[in-house]
Amino acid sequence: xxxxxSAASPVIARRPRLRFRLSRENTLVAVLIVFSILVGAVRxxxxxWTNVSLILAASAVLGVxxxxxFLVIVTGAIDISIGAIxxxxxxxxSYCLQAGVPTVVSVLLGLAAAVIAGAINGVLAGWVKIPxxxxxxxxxxxxxxxxxxxxxxxxSSAARKSLPWLSERGAVGVPLSVLVFVGLAVxxxxxxxxxxxxxxxxxxxxxxxxxxxxxVVVVRVRILTFVVAALLAGVAGVIAASQLAYVTATTxxxxxxxxxxxxxxxxxxxxGGSGRVRGVVTGVLLLYAIYNAMVLLRVAAAWQxxxxxxxxxxxxxxxxxxxxxx
Amino acid sequence: xxxxxxxxxxxxxxxxxxxxxxxxALVVCAIVAPELLSHNGxxxxxxxxxxxxxxxxxxxxxxxxxxxVDLSISGVVSLxxxxxxxxxxxxxxxxxLVPLGILVGLTCGLLVGIVVAYVGAPPIMATLGAGILFAxxxxxxxxxxxxxxxPKTFSLLGQGKAGxxxxxLLLAVVAVAxxxxxxxxxxxxxxxxxxANLPAARLSGIxxxxxxxxxxxxxxxxxxxxxxxxxxxxxxxxxxxxxxxxLASITAAVIGGISVFxxxxxxxxxxxxxxTISMLQGAMTLNGVGTEDQSMAIAFLLLxxxxxxxxxxxxxxxxxxxxxxxxxxxxxxxxxxxxxxxVVR
Numbered sequence: 001x002x003x004x005x006s007a008a009s010p011v012i013a014r015r016p017r018l019r020f021r022l023s024r025e026n027t028l029v030a031v032l033i034v035f036s037i038l039v040g041a042v043r044x045x046x047x048x049w050t051n052v053s054l055i056l057a058a059s060a061v062l063g064v065x066x067x068x069x070f071l072v073i074v075t076g077a078i079d080i081s082i083g084a085i086x087x088x089x090x091x092x093x094s095y096c097l098q099a100g101v102p103t104v105v106s107v108l109l110g111l112a113a114a115v116i117a118g119a120i121n122g123v124l125a126g127w128v129k130i131p132x133x134x135x136x137x138x139x140x141x142x143x144x145x146x147x148x149x150x151x152x153x154x155x156s157s158a159a160r161k162s163l164p165w166l167s168e169r170g171a172v173g174v175p176l177s178v179l180v181f182v183g184l185a186v187x188x189x190x191x192x193x194x195x196x197x198x199x200x201x202x203x204x205x206x207x208x209x210x211x212x213x214x215x216v217v218v219v220r221v222r223i224l225t226f227v228v229a230a231l232l233a234g235v236a237g238v239i240a241a242s243q244l245a246y247v248t249a250t251t252x253x254x255x256x257x258x259x260x261x262x263x264x265x266x267x268x269x270x271x272g273g274s275g276r277v278r279g280v281v282t283g284v285l286l287l288y289a290i291y292n293a294m295v296l297l298r299v300a301a302a303w304q305x306x307x308x309x310x311x312x313x314x315x316x317x318x319x320x321x322x323x324x325x326x
Numbered sequence: 327x328x329x330x331x332x333x334x335x336x337x338x339x340x341x342x343x344x345x346x347x348x349x350x351a352l353v354v355c356a357i358v359a360p361e362l363l364s365h366n367g368x369x370x371x372x373x374x375x376x377x378x379x380x381x382x383x384x385x386x387x388x389x390x391x392x393x394x395v396d397l398s399i400s401g402v403v404s405l406x407x408x409x410x411x412x413x414x415x416x417x418x419x420x421x422x423l424v425p426l427g428i429l430v431g432l433t434c435g436l437l438v439g440i441v442v443a444y445v446g447a448p449p450i451m452a453t454l455g456a457g458i459l460f461a462x463x464x465x466x467x468x469x470x471x472x473x474x475x476x477p478k479t480f481s482l483l484g485q486g487k488a489g490x491x492x493x494x495l496l497l498a499v500v501a502v503a504x505x506x507x508x509x510x511x512x513x514x515x516x517x518x519x520x521x522a523n524l525p526a527a528r529l530s531g532i533x534x535x536x537x538x539x540x541x542x543x544x545x546x547x548x549x550x551x552x553x554x555x556x557x558x559x560x561x562x563x564x565x566x567x568x569x570x571x572x573l574a575s576i577t578a579a580v581i582g583g584i585s586v587f588x589x590x591x592x593x594x595x596x597x598x599x600x601x602t603i604s605m606l607q608g609a610m611t612l613n614g615v616g617t618e619d620q621s622m623a624i625a626f627l628l629l630x631x632x633x634x635x636x637x638x639x640x641x642x643x644x645x646x647x648x649x650x651x652x653x654x655x656x657x658x659x660x661x662x663x664x665x666x667x668x669v670v671r
Contacts, residue, residue, distance in 0.1 A: 078450065130632045131586045133395065133450065137573055138625040143623030257458055260451075270448045302469045306462025309401075312453030315442070320447040 024267045024322065025279040032286045039293040045298055053174050057167070060177040061086070061240045062258055063284040066266075067188050068232030069259040071281045074192070075225045076205040076272025077125060077132035081117070082139035082148075082259055084231045086252025089114040089237030091147045094156035094247045105163050110241075111234040117143055118230020119223065126222025140256075155248045159241035166242040171259050176263035177239045184235065189277040191228075201225055205272025262287050263314040266321060287311075340583040340635065344595050344602075347581065347631060351602045359609040367608070369490060373559070375604030375610075377493045378403075379574050382595055383551040383582075384504045385545030386575035387596040391508075392541050393521040393588030394442060399549045399575055401460030402434045403568030406553030408464040410480075411473025411563030420479040427554045428547060434460055435546025439539030457572070465565035474562040484559030493555045500551065504544070505593045517541055522589030573621075577628045578603055603627075644663030 040047035065082055072079040093110035097103065121139055125132040160167070167175050191199035200221045203211035212218050235253075241247050266283030268275030290311065294304050361367050382399050390394040410427045418426075429591030434456070441452040474516075488490045508514040516537045519527040528534045552571070555565040582599025603624055610620050 025415050123628070128633065130629075133626070134576065134580055134586055134632065137576060138628045141573070141621045141625035142629075145618055145625075148618055234384050257454060261455060261458070264451055264455075270451045300466070300469070303462070303466040306459055308456055309457070309459030309462045313452070314461055315445045316451045316455050317441060318447050 028282045043296040055292050056178045057175050059284050059288040060071050060181040061236050063181045065233050065236035066259040066262040068229035070263045071229045074205045075201050080136040083252035083256040084140040084143040085114050085117045085233040086237040087249050089234035090241040090247045092252045093241050094159045097158040097162050114230045114234025118227040122223035122226030155246040157246045163242035267317045348364035348602045351605050355605050355609045359612040362608050371608040375607045377497045378552040381548045382571050382602045383575040383578040385548035387579045387584045388541040390584050391521045396545050397453040398457035400572045401457035401566035402549035403553040404464040406430045406461040407552040407557040407563040407567050408467050414476045420477045431546040431550025435543035443535040443538035468565045472562050472564045481558050484555045579633050
């Protein structure tokens with residue numbers, strides 16, 4: 001029970017809709033559970049702890065990046081460059097490690113590079129007001145190019161050697177990266193539901209003009225959203241670098257559509273203005289559970305993308321139909 | 327009477343800006359790769375860089391004009407190419423391949439159109455999911471390999487010549503047809519009206535849903551043509567053959583002056599955008615610039631053109647001096663745009 005939302009909060013009027021949204025996320029959790037039981041019945045391996053922890057470990061990178069994409073989509077924008085930003089952080093980190101920079105400093109530099117990229121997106125989309133899809137389509141190419149030029153196309157395996165503690169299984173049985181994912185999900189929840197910045201993001205996504213009239217500095221919110229999203233993508237890049245045998249500038253490019261897919265699957269309103277962190281986390285887990293199940297059920301690898309695409313399309317359709325005024 | 331303000335002058339200045347960019351590209355090309363401006367050079371540019379991108383850009387532009395965006399184009403190109411390749415592998419003749427390829431494109435477009443128009447899903451999400459699905463099916467059909475056996479007559483689509491290469495003639499015919507449809511028919515006017523203001527278009531009796539399904543089917547059809555030409559040209563169909571065409575088509579359309587908010591821009595401009603890009607690509611290729619450097623240069627060009635169209639320097643100066651930019655001043659004028667921001671993001 002929360003008794004202390006500020007009375008002036010622009011989100012107050014949205015209470016009834018939030019209740020509706022909660023039930024949608026519960027539905028997704030139910031889908032995940034039913035799906036797991038069904039697959040588990042056919043392939044008992046699916047529900048073993050080894051396999052579950054495998055799914056969790058695999059979902060950390062996508063999950064953290066999806067949290068970033070989630071923020072951007074909540075404000076009614078989209079970030080196509082999120083995969084390139086994952087690459088920026090991973091490459092910067094590996095490059096610094098190879099140059100002998102201490103691990104902590106390298107990680108910070110990787111995150112800083114991601115934040116700079118996010119700021120560029122934010123300024124172009126939020127301040128210059130170029131539509132975010134066009135901005136990030138363009139910056140994605142530019143970021144990739146900068147990274148290629150920076151590394152000279154070399155691949156690096158330094159991160160995996162320097163950050164084993166991040167991706168190796170710890171005392172809990174899951175890698176630290178999974179705990180980072182969970183921790184960041186909690187942190188983002190706090191940011192979205194308990195801070196003024198979070199409420200501003202929902203307000204801007206719901207109705208930019210109204211938010212502006214209500215005194216929200218829209219430009220600042222938009223720029224900050226892209227920066228925070230890039231920071232999360234940066235963390236995803238660090239995790240990716242610690243997991244992968246080698247890192248290149250294109251390390252994250254395949255992630256973009258999956259992050260958007262996971263956010264959509266999680267029930268985030270595609271037009272902005274609503275969505276819950278819990279849904280995003282469930283969406284990511286469901287996506288990886290399905291990929292994992294396809295492997296166990298011996299679905300040919302070549303058809304897995306088609307299944308994922310069909311799933312996202314169906315999620316979009318169900319989501320849109322569920323949102324229609326009755 | 328002198329027109330001072332309104333869509334006419336706005337469109338004219340967009341076209342003027344485009345001509346300036348095109349002229350600059352021409353000058354760059356004349357300096358760094360003069361041999362490209364000969365007859366053979368132009369043909370080379372058109373065949374290698376223009377035709378397929380131009381076809382998908384026409385479709386992309388129609389979709390953007392109605393206020394949407396089509397991210398499924400790459401998937402449709404791949405799926406068409408691969409389907410045709412698979413059928414050719416089983417010995418079907420050209421007379422069956424081409425209609426079936428077109429059918430694939432129309433079906434993909436119909437599916438996307440229904441999801442956008444009748445279900446009401448945001449175009450960006452519907453076409454994203456559909457694009458992954460189409461490309462996924464293409465990957466499944468190939469199993470990761472390539473189809474590279476095509477009937478001789480089919481290869482004529484991308485390798486034959488009737489004075490000039492066949493696909494250039496085909497593009498010319500298709501481009502004229504699409505431009506006439508967009509500029510001179512009721513359907514074209516409806517498409518612009520739908521993108522300019524959807525509720526108003528619906529209230530004035532325009533069958534908005536039909537128009538939307540129509541443009542997505544047109545985009546699918548044009549993408550399938552591009553897919554078949556590409557397969558015929560390189561004599562191979564792989565699941566990733568369409569990759570990059572979404573970005574290329576959006577870039578060309580936007581450089582060509584198609585407004586990403588819908589309702590504005592000419593297809594002729596979009597084609598000029600394609601030509602500008604392909605000329606620069608030709609010049610860069612001839613000078614040994616790698617593909618990654620090329621896509622970066624084009625992305626940069628896109629941003630420059632957008633900035634050129636967006637930033638008004640006096641307003642910028644006022645904003646910088648006025649402190650909090652969102653409360654008063656030019657932002658208030660800009661807020662008239664706000665209502666449409668959520669249509670295309």
